[in-house]
Every structure is written in structure tokens, then in C-alpha cells.
Amino acid sequence: MKDPALFEQTRQHLLAVCYRMLGSLAEAEDAVQETWLRYDRTDTTDVANIPGWLTTVAGRVCLDMLRSRTSRREDALDDTARERRGEDHDPAAEAELAESVGLAMMVVLDALAPAERLAFVLHDMFAVPFDDIAPIVDRNPAATRQLASRARRRVQGAPLQPAPEAARKREVVDAFLTAAREGQFERLLEILDPDVVCRGDALASLRGGPDTIGRRAVAERFNGTAQAARSLLVDGEFHAVVAPYGRMLLVLRFTVVDGLVTEIEAVMDPESLARMEFAAGTA
Missing domain, CATH: 1.20.140 (Butyryl-CoA Dehydrogenase, subunit A; domain 3)
Structure with a gap:
């Protein structure tokens, strides 16, 4: 013994x-x-x-x-x-x-x-x-x-040092995620473009529903959500990921123009996720 x-x-x-x-x-x-x-x-x-x-x-x-x-x-x-x-x-x-x-x-x-x-x-x-x-x-x-x-x-x-514009984009993505998690609806409206579109691939649409169009509709969709999402450098740009215990489940790809979010694309397809590069040390 x-x-x-x-x-x-x-x-x-x-x-x-x-x-x-x-x-x-x-x-x-x-x-x-x-x-x-x-x-x-x-x-x-x-x-x-x-x-x-x-x-x-x-x-x-x-x-x-x-x-x-x-x-x-x-x-x-x-x-x-x-x-x-x-x-x-x-x-x-x-x-x-x-x-x-x-x-x-x-x-x-x-x-x-x-x-x-x-x-x-x-x-x-x-x-x-x-x-x-x-x-x-x-x-x-x-x-x-x-x-x-x-x-x-x-x-x-993977690229460890993001370009300056990527760092600025991260500020917008982080602000969006913070507002979503904390239920700051008015703040979400400020970050979103009036014609913002939220869409997903086939798997994401199956789980999350159809496309959402317009500032208020997208804000309502994300208000009080995104608890597990974090910004991460993906293919050289900051986006949001959901990866419990490091197992990549979802990437929210953000398009940002003039400091406003114009598009959010949800990617859940495993093959698409496997082709992405995630930079270590940037979480």
C-alpha cells in the first residue's frame, strides 16, 4: 500500500x-x-x-x-x-x-x-x-x-502582434461584448450601425435562428447574452469566440466600419473553424 x-x-x-x-x-x-x-x-x-x-x-x-x-x-x-x-x-x-x-x-x-x-x-x-x-x-x-x-x-x-487597426477593432468588439453581457441596451445601440446585419452559417442558423437586420433587432438579440464570449485574434483580426475549456464552438466575426459594427457573422461549422488561425497569448 x-x-x-x-x-x-x-x-x-x-x-x-x-x-x-x-x-x-x-x-x-x-x-x-x-x-x-x-x-x-x-x-x-x-x-x-x-x-x-x-x-x-x-x-x-x-x-x-x-x-x-x-x-x-x-x-x-x-x-x-x-x-x-x-x-x-x-x-x-x-x-x-x-x-x-x-x-x-x-x-x-x-x-x-x-x-x-x-x-x-x-x-x-x-x-x-x-x-x-x-x-x-x-x-x-x-x-x-x-x-x-x-x-x-x-x-x-499564428500572428502574435495585431496591426494597429486590429487593436482598434478589438476596442469595439470588447465594448459590444461588455454591453451584451451586462444588458446595456442603449450602449449596444450606440455601437451598432443602423443597418447592421447578424447572420450565420447553416449550423449557426439552425441553432440561433434566421438573420437579424437592423440596429434595434440585433441589440435585442444580443442584450443580456454573450456570457461566455471573449475577444480573440482570429486570422489576424479580433473577433469574438465561445470556447469552453479551449474547445472552439463558435466564432462571431465582426465587421467594423468607422467605429460601428456593420455585420456579425456566426460560424459554427467545424471544418470552417478548423481552417482558422487563433493567436496564442492574445486572450
Whole structure:
């Protein structure tokens, strides 16, 4: 029987690793629990570095969980709701973890293949040697290094510094989202062009309804909503995204002319979302 105190000393570290791998506090806690179970039933007498061993075990658990995910991207909202109803769910802890990673980074990590994500997270974020990561992903150290390198290029590949006009656009998008969340109807009217149009792709229209035209109609549609939306650099411009736990569900593409929103396009199609570039470090 293992001493639980030794495991508890590494629990927060393991939780941080698993959260970056899985993007969900509930799933990360499940992974940490599974790591404990594997630790408890394994003879670690000859293991010199228990924290390092636990980290690699947690990585293997997370990799298995990532590979076994079968839910479609558009079902993640339902997963989010279920997690929020969980008796043990801690919104404050979730928010703290999310803040420590950043929305943009979680979005980019979610787009990586499971093995790439593991190699990048363990090596670049937690300094685990490639020799220790290689057995987890069934590759040699050189191939594992290439996995991390490909992931690194994707994380760093999006433009990190927006153009000045993009920064000005962000002010408008942020003002719109703030007014929407806080139910500031008159403020929404001030931000919207008189002939503003809100439209969506086929999936967004199916879920959100038909096109909305005109300042007052669009303001009524968004007033008191957008609680989960945040501005993010998408394809070099600031738009609004809904990405619980880093899982991209919706992009609201804003067209801004002379400081007023003239069009809002809702994009939910998974293939369209997969083609977009999200800049890490801009959340």
C-alpha cells in the first residue's frame, strides 16, 4: 500500500499537467485519480524520481483520454453544462486554471493531435525530457522531438502582434461584448450601425435562428447574452469566440466600419473553424 502523502505532494502539479492536456478540470481530476490508482498498484521500489514517474503516468492517462474522445465538437456545450452541474465542480478553480493557461493557448492546444499535444505540453511546459516522453507516444526520442517541434510551430505560427487597426477593432468588439453581457441596451445601440446585419452559417442558423437586420433587432438579440464570449485574434483580426475549456464552438466575426459594427457573422461549422488561425497569448 502506497503512502498517500507522497502522492498528495505532487497532486497540484499533476492537475496542472492534466488540465493543459485535457482542457477540462473535471477530466483533469479524473486523470489524476487514475494516476493515483496506477501508482497504488505498481511496484515503484526501483523508481528514483517518483514525481517524474507520476508525471509520465499522468501523461499516458491523458493521451488515452484524448484518443478516446468520441463526442462531436458541437456537443461540447452539453458536456460543459453537465460539468457545471457536477456536485464536485469548482467554478473558481476552473477559472483560475483557465486564467493561468490563457484562452488562446487552450484553443491552439485543442487543435493539436493528441501525441503532439502531449509532447508539447510535457516538454515545453513542464520540461519533461524527450527520453521520458517517447515511450508514452510509442516513438523514439528523435521522433518525439519532431512531434513537439510541429506542435510548437502551430502554437507560434499564428500572428502574435495585431496591426494597429486590429487593436482598434478589438476596442469595439470588447465594448459590444461588455454591453451584451451586462444588458446595456442603449450602449449596444450606440455601437451598432443602423443597418447592421447578424447572420450565420447553416449550423449557426439552425441553432440561433434566421438573420437579424437592423440596429434595434440585433441589440435585442444580443442584450443580456454573450456570457461566455471573449475577444480573440482570429486570422489576424479580433473577433469574438465561445470556447469552453479551449474547445472552439463558435466564432462571431465582426465587421467594423468607422467605429460601428456593420455585420456579425456566426460560424459554427467545424471544418470552417478548423481552417482558422487563433493567436496564442492574445486572450
